[in-house]
Every structure is written in C-alpha cells, then in structure tokens.
Amino acid sequence: MKTPTSIRSRLSTSVVLIALVWSVAVTAAVWTVVRHEIDELQDSALDESAQIIFGLLSRHLQRTPLSDEQTTMPAPTHVEHLIWQVVDMNGRSVMRSHDAPERPLLDTRTPGLSNAGDAWRVVTMEIPGAENLVLHVAQDAGERREIGFEAAQYTAQFALGISLICVLWLRWRLKRELIPVAELxxxxxTFDPLDQRAALPAVTRVELEPMHHAITALSGRLIQRIANEKAFSAHAAHALRTPLAGLDAQLAVALRESPAELRPRLLRTRAAANRLQRVVTALLALFRSGSEPVMQSFCMHDLVTHLTFDGLTTTTDGVDCIRADPDLIAAALMNLLDNATRHHADSARITVREENGIIMRVSDNGSGIPPAKRAMLQQAISAQTYSEHTGLGLMLADLVARAHGGTLTLCDEAAGCSIELSLPYGSVDSGHS
Structure with a gap:
C-alpha cells in the first residue's frame, strides 16, 4: 500500500517553491527597472561630465593653440573610469586623456550618446571654431554592466533573504495551525462512543467543524446500531433460555422413565441441550460486556460448583472470596471449561491470586494448543480481531477480562492448556478472607 503524503510537507514544499518563484520574479522585475534607471543615471552623469570637460577644453583651446603632435592633458597617474578625446576633421586624435586610445573612439561625428561596440558608451560634442574639432567622452561599458550586475545581485540576495524569513515564518505558522488537527x-x-462520559473536545478552527460533526454523527449511528443488536440478541437469548430450561427438565423426566436402550440417546440429547443453554447464557453475558461490570462479592468455590460438565473434574485453588462481576466470570469460566471438555480434558484447575487486582488462571490436561496456533490466537485476541480466528469461548473470556480493565493471555504450557485472565478492577474480598 502506498504511503500517504503529508499535508504539512506538501504545503511546506509549495511555500518554498512560491518563495523561490517570487524571489526570481521580484529580482527580474527590480533588475529590469533598476538597470533602466541606472543606465539613465549613468548616461546623465556621463553627459554632465562631458559638459564639464567640454567647458574646460574650450577655454584651454582659446588660450593655447593646438600643436601638430598628440598631447595628453597633464594629470597625476591614476586609473581613469572616464576617458576623453579631441578629434580633428581628419579623424586624428589631437588631444586625449591618459588612458584614452590613440585611435578615435567613433568613426562618426554625430553629436549625442552612442556605443562604441561593446567596449564604450560615448558622448560626442562639437567644439566650435575653425578647426572642426569634436569631443568624445566615454565610459567603460564593462564597468556599467558590472554596476547593473551588482545591483541585481544585491536585489536577489535581499529578496532571497526576505523569502527565507517568510518561509521559516510560514512553516512555523503552518506547524501551529496543524496542532488542532493533531489534537482532534x-x-x-481515544474516543469511545460506547462510553457515555466520553465526548470529543470542541474544535478551535472553523475548518474542523464538519469533521467534528461527521464523527459525532457517526458515533451516534454506531451507538444506535449496537444498542439495536444488543436488544435483539438479549431478547433472543431470553426467549431461548426459558424453553431450553423446560427442555432440560423434560429430558430429565424422560431419562427416569425411559427404557435402558433409549437412555444413551436421551443423554446425548440432554448434553446437547445443556451446551445450547450455556451458549445462550454466554450470549447474554457477551452483549452485556460493553457495559460496566456489576461488582459483587462471591466465592469462587460456590460459583464453580454450579458449572458442572460430564466427565470433567473441576477444582479451585488460591484466593476464594473476591469482588468482581459474578455473571460475567461465570460465563467466561463456563465457556473455557466447555473448550477444555471438547479438547479431551478430564480435569481442570482454577487458580486465583492477588496481583494488581486479581489473576484468574484456568488450566486443564487436554490436548492443548499447538505453539503456532497459540501465537496466532494471542495476536487476534490482543488486536480484538475475533472474526474467523477465535471461537465464542475465547472471545467471550477476553471481553469479560476487558470489561474488568484487563486482558486474556494464552500461557505457554508443555502439556494441556492454561489461560490467564487479568482483572485489575477485581479485588480480594477482605471481609471474607
């Protein structure tokens, strides 16, 4: 069977993906806008710088005529991020900054902004005068791209950082919001619909109200169905018990008055009727086992004396006077002893000891249970999967033990069969000890 996925992990994954997509989208949008604005800002700064250089060179050229040799403006040695050239009408650079190339940056003399390939962003300005000079002021295009890249990098880092904080916060909120689901x-x-004192706690989220109402309604239908089945079974068992008691009485009379050749058949018939009566009694106890046990003081010896089985000798040992539900205990013992007779036992011992309540052990010398089957039966009893695994006897005995807050255990025995019922709700009757 495929393992179901976790809502929390799916939502967390979705939040992470949304955060990543949001970061990329924001970075792309911001980078596009920032690059456009940075380009405009750099173009404006380049143009302003060109205006200043233009003014200074114009005044210099008015005072100092150009020579035939290339000259550079005097300045300290430094790395120039902004270069300039003065080019004559023949396309020869007649004056330039230190890092400017000797070749003209542009072959054209069109004023304004333009690109010199991928290397330079250039502003061209005409210098008035008879020499027909033009001024090229250029900025390194790689540096401009680096500035745009750094702006995008910082934007992406901040966007991812904010996204990470948002993801962690959303995961924390998601964990907190799923707590009511886990509590429900x-x-x-642990909700037991059959316990009248049990009730589901009120939900703290609107989204859980439909589930709460559905579980409550399902519990109500389950209680009603169980009540109907119990009522039907109890009525049916009561309706059968009276005729069976009459049948047993008539068979007893028939045994006394019948000829010898009919007695074996009548004995088998009476034994079958007695077994049917025990089954009916067990059914009555079975459909009472969902309710609280009726605790009373009684003596095990007296109770067992009335549980007679042809060919089976039953003895008691240990604590005699206890407090428990005598009807449920009698029904459980009756079915366990009946199982013993059907597995060829001729003696059984019922031992009671005090240990966290009381422990009742039923041992017989019958054919026993093979280890593999015993393990299978114990697993079915522990999981309460009685259908197609256990008979009525073990099922009823386990329900009786559970009604007393305990469990049923199939003991490992080399010969025969031993079954222990732990009854934490039971106790020793100190008034008769």
Missing part, C-alpha cells in the same frame, strides 16, 4: 486526531483515537 488524538481525541478521536
């Missing part, structure tokens, strides 16, 4: 699951896991 825990409450449903």
């Amino acid at each position: 699951s825990d409450a449903v896991r």
Whole structure:
C-alpha cells in the first residue's frame, strides 16, 4: 500500500517553491527597472561630465593653440573610469586623456550618446571654431554592466533573504495551525462512543467543524446500531433460555422413565441441550460486556460448583472470596471449561491470586494448543480481531477480562492448556478472607 503524503510537507514544499518563484520574479522585475534607471543615471552623469570637460577644453583651446603632435592633458597617474578625446576633421586624435586610445573612439561625428561596440558608451560634442574639432567622452561599458550586475545581485540576495524569513515564518505558522488537527486526531483515537462520559473536545478552527460533526454523527449511528443488536440478541437469548430450561427438565423426566436402550440417546440429547443453554447464557453475558461490570462479592468455590460438565473434574485453588462481576466470570469460566471438555480434558484447575487486582488462571490436561496456533490466537485476541480466528469461548473470556480493565493471555504450557485472565478492577474480598 502506498504511503500517504503529508499535508504539512506538501504545503511546506509549495511555500518554498512560491518563495523561490517570487524571489526570481521580484529580482527580474527590480533588475529590469533598476538597470533602466541606472543606465539613465549613468548616461546623465556621463553627459554632465562631458559638459564639464567640454567647458574646460574650450577655454584651454582659446588660450593655447593646438600643436601638430598628440598631447595628453597633464594629470597625476591614476586609473581613469572616464576617458576623453579631441578629434580633428581628419579623424586624428589631437588631444586625449591618459588612458584614452590613440585611435578615435567613433568613426562618426554625430553629436549625442552612442556605443562604441561593446567596449564604450560615448558622448560626442562639437567644439566650435575653425578647426572642426569634436569631443568624445566615454565610459567603460564593462564597468556599467558590472554596476547593473551588482545591483541585481544585491536585489536577489535581499529578496532571497526576505523569502527565507517568510518561509521559516510560514512553516512555523503552518506547524501551529496543524496542532488542532493533531489534537482532534488524538481525541478521536481515544474516543469511545460506547462510553457515555466520553465526548470529543470542541474544535478551535472553523475548518474542523464538519469533521467534528461527521464523527459525532457517526458515533451516534454506531451507538444506535449496537444498542439495536444488543436488544435483539438479549431478547433472543431470553426467549431461548426459558424453553431450553423446560427442555432440560423434560429430558430429565424422560431419562427416569425411559427404557435402558433409549437412555444413551436421551443423554446425548440432554448434553446437547445443556451446551445450547450455556451458549445462550454466554450470549447474554457477551452483549452485556460493553457495559460496566456489576461488582459483587462471591466465592469462587460456590460459583464453580454450579458449572458442572460430564466427565470433567473441576477444582479451585488460591484466593476464594473476591469482588468482581459474578455473571460475567461465570460465563467466561463456563465457556473455557466447555473448550477444555471438547479438547479431551478430564480435569481442570482454577487458580486465583492477588496481583494488581486479581489473576484468574484456568488450566486443564487436554490436548492443548499447538505453539503456532497459540501465537496466532494471542495476536487476534490482543488486536480484538475475533472474526474467523477465535471461537465464542475465547472471545467471550477476553471481553469479560476487558470489561474488568484487563486482558486474556494464552500461557505457554508443555502439556494441556492454561489461560490467564487479568482483572485489575477485581479485588480480594477482605471481609471474607
């Protein structure tokens, strides 16, 4: 069976993906806008710088005529991020800054902004005068791209950082919001619809109200169905018990008055009727086992004396006077002893000891249970998967033990069969000890 996925992990993954997509989208949008604005700002700064250089060179050229040799403006040695050239009408650079190339940056003399390939962003300005000179002021295009890249990098880092903070916060909020779901699951896991004192806690989220109402309605339908089945079974068992008691009485009379050749058949018939009566009694106890046990003081010896089985000798040992539900205990013992007779036992011992309540052990010398089958039966009893695994006897005995807050255990025995019922709700009757 495929393992179901986690809502929390799916939502967390979605939040992370949304945050990443949002970061990339914001970075792309901001970078596009910033690059456009940075380009405009750099073009404006380049143009302003060109205006200043233009003014200074114009005054210099008015005072100092050009020579035939290339000259550079005097300045300290430094790395120039902005270069300039003065080019004559023949396309020869007659004056330039230190890092400017000797070749003209542009072959054209069109004033304004333009690109010199991928290397330079250039502003061209005409210098008035008879020499027909033009001024090229250029900025390194690689540096401009680096500035745009750094702006995009910082934007992406801040966007991813904010996204990471948002993801962590959303994961924390998601964990907090899923707590009511886990609490409701825990409450449903321990909720017993048959316990009248049990109730699901009120939900703290609107989204959980439909689930709460559905579970409550399902519990109501389950209680009603169980009540109907119990009522039907109880009525049916009561309706059968009276005729069976009459049948047993008539068979007893028939045994006394019948000829010898009919007695074996009548004995088998009476034994079958007695077994049917025990089954009916067990059914009555079975459909009472969902309710609280009726605790009373009684003596095990007296109770066992009335549980007679042909060919089976039953003895009691240990604590005699205890407090428990005598009807449920009698029904459980009756079915366990009946199982012993059907597995060829001729003696059984019922031992009671005090240990966290009381422990009742039923041992017989019958054919026993093979280890593999015993393990299978114990697993079915522990999981309460009685259908197609256990008979009525073990099922009823386990339900009786559970009604007393305990469990049923199939003991490992080399010969025969031993079954222990732990009854934490039971106790030793100190008034008769």
